[in-house]
Amino acid sequence: MISQKNLVVIGNGMVGHRFLELAVEAGLNHSFNIITFCEEPRYAYDRVYLSSYFSGKTAEDLSLLSKPDYYQANGIHVHLGDKATLIDRAAKTVTSANGVTLSYDVLVLATGSFPFVPPIPGNDAKGCFVYRTIEDLDAMKAWAAKCTTGVVIGGGLLGLECASALKNMGLKTNVVEFAPRLMTVQVDDGGGALLKNKIESLGVKVHLNKSTTNIAKKDDGTVDKLVFADKSELPTEMVVFSAGIRPRDELAKSSGLLMGQRGGVVVDDNCRTSDPAIFAIGEVALHQNRIYGLVAPGYHMAKVAVDAIGGAPKPATFTGFHMSTKLKLMGVDVGSFGDAFAATPGSHVVAFTDSKNEVYKKLVLSPDRKTLLGGILVGDASTYGSLHQFMLNKVALPPNPEDLILPVRDGGKPVGMGPEHLPDAATICSCHNVTKGTICDAITQQKCMEVGAIKSCTKAGTGCGSCVTLMKDILKYELKRAGVEVKNHVCEHFPYSRQELYSLVRLHSHKTFEALIAAHGTGLGCEICKPTVGSILASAWNDHILEKKHAPLQDTNDRFLANIQRDGTYSVIPRVAGGEITPDQLIALGVVAKKYNLYSKITGGQRVDLFGARVEQLPFIWEELIAAGFESGHAYGKALRTVKSCVGSTWCRFGVQDAVGLAITVENRYKGLRSPHKLKSAVSGCARECAEAQSKDFGIIATDKGYNLYVCGNGGMKPQHAQLLAADLSEAEVIKYTDRFLMFYVRTADRLERTAWWFNKLDGGMDYLKDVILNDKLDICAELEREMQHVVDTYQDEWKTAVNDPQKRKQFRAFINSDAADPSVVMASERGQPRPATWDEKVEIMSTLVPT
Amino acid sequence: MNTATAPAEAFNAVATAAIWTTVCTLDDLIPRTGACALVRGKQIAVVRPNDSDQLYALSNYDPFSKAFVISRGIVGDKGGIPKITSPIYKQGFDLRSGQCLDDPTVKLPTYPVRVVNGQVELLA
Ligand code: SRM
Ligand SMILES: Cc1cc2nc3c(=O)[nH]c(=O)nc-3n(C[C@H](O)[C@H](O)[C@H](O)COP(=O)(O)OP(=O)(O)OC[C@H]3O[C@@H](n4cnc5c(N)ncnc54)[C@H](O)[C@@H]3O)c2cc1C
Ligand code: SF4
Numbered sequence: 001m002i003s004q005k006n007l008v009v010i011g012n013g014m015v016g017h018r019f020l021e022l023a024v025e026a027g028l029n030h031s032f033n034i035i036t037f038c039e040e041p042r043y044a045y046d047r048v049y050l051s052s053y054f055s056g057k058t059a060e061d062l063s064l065l066s067k068p069d070y071y072q073a074n075g076i077h078v079h080l081g082d083k084a085t086l087i088d089r090a091a092k093t094v095t096s097a098n099g100v101t102l103s104y105d106v107l108v109l110a111t112g113s114f115p116f117v118p119p120i121p122g123n124d125a126k127g128c129f130v131y132r133t134i135e136d137l138d139a140m141k142a143w144a145a146k147c148t149t150g151v152v153i154g155g156g157l158l159g160l161e162c163a164s165a166l167k168n169m170g171l172k173t174n175v176v177e178f179a180p181r182l183m184t185v186q187v188d189d190g191g192g193a194l195l196k197n198k199i200e201s202l203g204v205k206v207h208l209n210k211s212t213t214n215i216a217k218k219d220d221g222t223v224d225k226l227v228f229a230d231k232s233e234l235p236t237e238m239v240v241f242s243a244g245i246r247p248r249d250e251l252a253k254s255s256g257l258l259m260g261q262r263g264g265v266v267v268d269d270n271c272r273t274s275d276p277a278i279f280a281i282g283e284v285a286l287h288q289n290r291i292y293g294l295v296a297p298g299y300h301m302a303k304v305a306v307d308a309i310g311g312a313p314k315p316a317t318f319t320g321f322h323m324s325t326k327l328k329l330m331g332v333d334v335g336s337f338g339d340a341f342a343a344t345p346g347s348h349v350v351a352f353t354d355s356k357n358e359v360y361k362k363l364v365l366s367p368d369r370k371t372l373l374g375g376i377l378v379g380d381a382s383t384y385g386s387l388h389q390f391m392l393n394k395v396a397l398p399p400n401p402e403d404l405i406l407p408v409r410d411g412g413k414p415v416g417m418g419p420e421h422l423p424d425a426a427t428i429c430s431c432h433n434v435t436k437g438t439i440c441d442a443i444t445q446q447k448c449m450e451v452g453a454i455k456s457c458t459k460a461g462t463g464c465g466s467c468v469t470l471m472k473d474i475l476k477y478e479l480k481r482a483g484v485e486v487k488n489h490v491c492e493h494f495p496y497s498r499q500e501l502y503s504l505v506r507l508h509s510h511k512t513f514e515a516l517i518a519a520h521g522t523g524l525g526c527e528i529c530k531p532t533v534g535s536i537l538a539s540a541w542n543d544h545i546l547e548k549k550h551a552p553l554q555d556t557n558d559r560f561l562a563n564i565q566r567d568g569t570y571s572v573i574p575r576v577a578g579g580e581i582t583p584d585q586l587i588a589l590g591v592v593a594k595k596y597n598l599y600s601k602i603t604g605g606q607r608v609d610l611f612g613a614r615v616e617q618l619p620f621i622w623e624e625l626i627a628a629g630f631e632s633g634h635a636y637g638k639a640l641r642t643v644k645s646c647v648g649s650t651w652c653r654f655g656v657q658d659a660v661g662l663a664i665t666v667e668n669r670y671k672g673l674r675s676p677h678k679l680k681s682a683v684s685g686c687a688r689e690c691a692e693a694q695s696k697d698f699g700i701i702a703t704d705k706g707y708n709l710y711v712c713g714n715g716g717m718k719p720q721h722a723q724l725l726a727a728d729l730s731e732a733e734v735i736k737y738t739d740r741f742l743m744f745y746v747r748t749a750d751r752l753e754r755t756a757w758w759f760n761k762l763d764g765g766m767d768y769l770k771d772v773i774l775n776d777k778l779d780i781c782a783e784l785e786r787e788m789q790h791v792v793d794t795y796q797d798e799w800k801t802a803v804n805d806p807q808k809r810k811q812f813r814a815f816i817n818s819d820a821a822d823p824s825v826v827m828a829s830e831r832g833q834p835r836p837a838t839w840d841e842k843v844e845i846m847s848t849l850v851p852t
Numbered sequence: 853m854n855t856a857t858a859p860a861e862a863f864n865a866v867a868t869a870a871i872w873t874t875v876c877t878l879d880d881l882i883p884r885t886g887a888c889a890l891v892r893g894k895q896i897a898v899v900r901p902n903d904s905d906q907l908y909a910l911s912n913y914d915p916f917s918k919a920f921v922i923s924r925g926i927v928g929d930k931g932g933i934p935k936i937t938s939p940i941y942k943q944g945f946d947l948r949s950g951q952c953l954d955d956p957t958v959k960l961p962t963y964p965v966r967v968v969n970g971q972v973e974l975l976a
């Protein structure tokens with residue numbers, strides 16, 4: 001049946017798309033022909049995560065459509081790349097730039113907003129940009145490739161995101177802000193100062209109180225510098241305006257709809273404009289004199305409009321929205337919600353500042369101090385989700401609300417803010433209006449056991465993403481409450497944890513994956529269990545990992561004994577035990593790097609990395625390195641990486657032991673040991689700790705009387721200091737306890753669990769570990785030492801074996817039927833060294849190679 | 853059409869009718885792994901999921917990383933569907949259809965493959 005009535009939507013952005021989804025859910029596509037005008041050349045995409053386009057996401061990745069043919073499948077007609085140019089309200093028609101004229105019964109304006117470009121002379125210089133669409137980003141990217149410096153005008157939420165993007169493109173980046181602080185809308189003076197420090201520590205220079213009066217151009221019309229009211233200047237090659245948004249209300253205005261004084265289409269609580277047949281939603285709509293520049297209120301408006309158009313029995317209404325935001329920059333935690341500036345008469349403020357740790361937290365309390373009205377978090381926004389919920393749901397505050405933001409002292413207990421305190425009606429995801437009750441149902445009724453499943457089931461967490469942490473907490477709590485044992489099975493092929501598989505391998509002396517899966521698993525295996533079992537077999541029996549029976553188990557890095565890079569080439573890292581290297585070895589590295597045109601870099605692990613080797617070159621490169629006395633550095637394996645050292649007593653005036661000597665001994669002892677995750681170590685010659693041993697899985701620090709052994713430290717994502725296992729040890733004791741410690745870890749840790757994580761889960765903590773390793777409480781130490789000695793005795797240089805065994809060497813070819821090189825690997829040059837060509841640089845060759 | 857190509861164009865896929873090409877022997881393929889064959893400019897991952905002579909052939913191009921690496925992935929199954937996992941960002945692909953198991957919008961081209969007298973032949 002073809003219906004006669006037309007529902008026309010102008011604008012296919014985030015809110016326009018959400019409207020269409022909700023319209024389909026409500027069945028409006030059966031009572032209306034739905035037609036939408038989409039000015040941009042592609043369907044709606046996720047503008048909130050636009051910046052990720054710079055870090056590798058493609059336009060397709062950002063698409064908001066659940067399926068590419070979502071619109072067609074639901075009978076929605078889209079005029080792609082066509083802009084509506086005229087609304088004739090008397091005739092009830094819309095006309096477009098491509099010349100389409102359509103009549104409408106109901107019209108929805110979802111035209112969003114455009115970036116405001118301040119009227120500064122020179123704002124049309126070449127090299128000036130705005131930050132709103134994928135096309136804007138393409139233009140910025142192309143221009144930035146030729147620049148070294150850039151400026152963002154505007155230090156708000158978007159400006160900072162944009163600055164971080166420029167920074168990531170390698171530009172020296174500046175932010176210029178008119179006001180005396182950053183993020184003026186969300187953050188007060190107290191937090192602003194900290195925020196500035198944080199942003200500057202990311203390498204972005206911040207200029208406050210700067211009013212730009214002129215953008216000077218070069219002769220060729222490109223931007224030259226900014227000139228400020230105080231006469232100071234800032235040279236730059238690129239400018240991005242991020243000085244606020246303005247509603248795209250030109251169509252509405254020319255059709256005579258009621259407008260706000262400063263723009264925006266006036267709507268009522270049903271999102272209806274002054275013309276009852278026309279609705280406005282998203283950033284173009286003005287409700288009670290406010291424009292909402294965020295997705296969550298826009299999504300709510302979409303729901304309100306669908307209810308009104310469909311005549312829902314209990315229609316939702318729009319009565320304003322709590323503004324809350326969290327900055328999405330890595331390493332800068334900022335959250336702001338509700339009445340952050342204590343504008344409510346009689347409200348109270350409690351605030352906490354810690355300048356050393358750069359944390360600022362502020363809560364705004366109701367006059368009776370019983371409920372939370374808003375807050376600001378800078379430096380640590382981990383409680384953003386819970387506090388935001390306290391506000392939204394008017395949860396009664398504890399007697400001393402300041403406890404919610406004060407750091408917990410040793411022995412103290414954090415004040416309860418867990419998900420159990422929230423009522424079922426609490427809205428967890430404001431973007432998609434999902435309550436805690438709905439999420440709990442998804443978990444208990446629909447058996448969603450992971451966040452991903454809850455997301456696809458309820459849509460919660462798929463908007464701005466700020467509610468995901470809280471969702472995880474709810475999931476954890478609900479699973480625990482339901483008595484669901486959070487299973488530790490490695491994957492669908494084995495009903496066992498890694499620890500259990502390790503025991504099975506030892507107990508039944510399984511020597512291959514095939515034997516193990518036949519006896520204890522099902523199916524063919526996968527990318528999770530195969531490398532896990534490969535690693536267990538290597539820890540236990542120490543065969544060469546490229547034996548025909550083991551090769552299929554190895555992750556690509558182990559499979560080719562080198563680390564794969566983004567273009568499919570590999571990096572080569574020879575071992576440099578303790579960081580000690582002879583001049584001849586340095587020369588040999590240089591000769592090889594030059595001969596094979598490899599990018600050379602000193603790693604963070606005191607050795608040299610050579611990048612850009614094609615797979616068929618690897619054995620030839622290694623043949624030469626082996627001839628020069630090098631062996632595999634296992635940078636590709638979950639295995640011992642490096643043992644860093646400082647120069648120690650041999651040279652350093654403070655050193656008390658030979659740190660280099662011990663580091664070399666330790667590195668040579670444990671090299672080749674396969675473990676649940678990579679292992680790192682260091683030896684320092686005295687307490688000054690120049691080798692940073694306390695950030696290692698096991699670290700050794702020299703004392704007057706011998707060595708202190710620290711264990712379970714971590715750098716990386718979540719740094720953690722190692723803890724003292726035993727003090728003033730002899731060298732032999734260091735080795736003995738390290739043998740035991742490492743083998744105990746290999747036996748009991750989960751897959752991909754570094755020692756620090758493993759330790760944090762260990763019941764009994766350090767006292768227990770000491771009992772096992774030093775006092776042999778479990779009566780296993782002799783066994784652990786024996787197992788380690790087996791690994792040490794059976795060590796072989798994996799690369800030497802591989803190049804000398806024709807069967808293994810054959811595996812290192814690009815093609816099974818040709819000695820040719822992969823033509824898609826193309827190098828460009830930067831700072832005098834090779835680097836992988838970007839897609840744009842090699843687009844011509846790729847277009848002939850990529851299958852269509 | 854003229855099929856004589858200049859050497860520089862040797863890698864370019866020439867739009868001629870597909871023909872069977874011998875690429876290696878069955879024994880050259882280690883069971884439970886893949887290898888890449890170069891057939892008239894096309895890079896094709898040939899996968900041997902078990903000890904038998906059952907083979908699959910699909911494009912070696914990984915659209916997620918934009919690199920030619922599929923053959924270097926781990927071979928296994930997901931709920932009984934035989935698959936290979938991209939070594940770069942770990943998406944799985946159904947060996948039979950090339951369908952990506954983590955993203956319904958992505959599908960790799962597949963190619964007919966057969967074993968004749970111990971020789972592996974591809975139609976491409
Ligand atoms: C090359 C190097 C960076 C450099 O140019 O300096 C590097 C490069 C990589 N690191 Fe690293 N890390 C390097 C030193 C470090 C250090 C510093 C150190 O070891 O003293 C750290 C922090 C210390 C630590 O691990 O506790 C470090 C913490 C990480 C992490 C985070 C680990 C964590 O527990 O949080 C990862 C990710 C992972 O392993 O899951 C990682 C992963 C990686 C990977 C393997 C990422 C990948 O999968 O492609 C990189 C590939 C190396 C390659 O292709 O050759 N890299 N990485 C350094 C090699 C050292 C070496 O000689 O072997
Ligand atoms: C970089 C960036 C980061 C952001 N981060 C966040 C965040 O963290 N949290 C948050 O809540 N919000 C964030 N936002 C804001 C969020 O993206 C917007 O609130 C949201 O996109 C508004 O949706 P909309 O549909 O109203 O407007 P838009 O998404 O802009 O869509 C409007 C569409 O209508 C089209 N259009 C306009 N006029 C016409 C016409 N006449 N004919 C046809 N089509 C027309 C436009 O081309 C556009 O495609 C961010 C925005 C940006 C740019
Ligand atoms: S740790 Fe001590 S011995 Fe080693 S270099 Fe530093 S000061 Fe010298």
Ligand code: FES
Nearest residue numbers: 429431463464465
């Ligand atoms: S609150 Fe935005 S995704 Fe849930």
